[in-house]
Amino acid sequence: EAGVTQFPSHSVIEKGQTVTLRCDPISGHDNLYWYRRVMGKEIKFLLHFVKESKQDESGMPNNRFLAERTGGTYSTLKVQPAELEDSGVYFCASSQDSRTGDTQYFGPGTRLTVL
Amino acid sequence: KQEVTQIPAALSVPEGENLVLNCSFTDSAIYNLQWFRQDPGKGLTSLLLIQSSQREQTSGRLNASLDKSSGRSTLYIAASQPGDSATYLCAVASGYSTLTFGKGTMLLVSP
Numbered sequence: 001e002a003g004v005t006q007f008p009s010h011s012v013i014e015k016g017q018t019v020t021l022r023c024d025p026i027s028g029h030d031n032l033y034w035y036r037r038v039m040g041k042e043i044k045f046l047l048h049f050v051k052e053s054k055q056d057e058s059g060m061p062n063n064r065f066l067a068e069r070t071g072g073t074y075s076t077l078k079v080q081p082a083e084l085e086d087s088g089v090y091f092c093a094s095s096q097d098s099r100t101g102d103t104q105y106f107g108p109g110t111r112l113t114v115l
Numbered sequence: 116k117q118e119v120t121q122i123p124a125a126l127s128v129p130e131g132e133n134l135v136l137n138c139s140f141t142d143s144a145i146y147n148l149q150w151f152r153q154d155p156g157k158g159l160t161s162l163l164l165i166q167s168s169q170r171e172q173t174s175g176r177l178n179a180s181l182d183k184s185s186g187r188s189t190l191y192i193a194a195s196q197p198g199d200s201a202t203y204l205c206a207v208a209s210g211y212s213t214l215t216f217g218k219g220t221m222l223l224v225s226p
Contacts, residue, residue: 004158033214035214035216041218042119042216042217042218042219043204043206043214043216044216045213045214045215048213056210056213058213059213091158091159093159103149103161103164104149104161104214105161106151106158106159106160106161107158108157108158109158
């Protein structure tokens, strides 16, 4: 069974540009999460989808970040315009049933560098 | 607001030693606690998940305990091996789905 996949693995962009990160969850997992780790800090929650609906987006830092999950399958996270402080590793995770505190399975992450 | 602390930040041991990694959290109202492993440049691998009603979980040489009332968890690694070298992360689920992570313990097991 394929795990959570993320694309690209690395992205280097200039300040002010736009970047779109993609996450494909494990097949059949309704729950999809985005997390971020910036340099020297702990991994922090960004948002949670249940199917195509945003269940919790309390961790999104500002309105430059837009997450979508059309059709309840893969998800994209767009940063527009990117700022220097957006640099970090963006992780996606999925789980089968969030109500029971199910294990979250993480992807390898996308390393974003904003110059 | 939930906060998770992991001690020590780094640990270096010779192969074969038994070791304990510590995790503490400030809000005892949790759904579960997960221990992850992260290898350099890789994603997170779930090692053990302890539900709030459980006291411990075991998988091979790993044993994780949970004392919810005191806000503590430990990850015990028996007979450590060089392949155990990685960063170990503790995360608690205190909301519907949100995981709050500690900064991790970087473990180096030398042959």
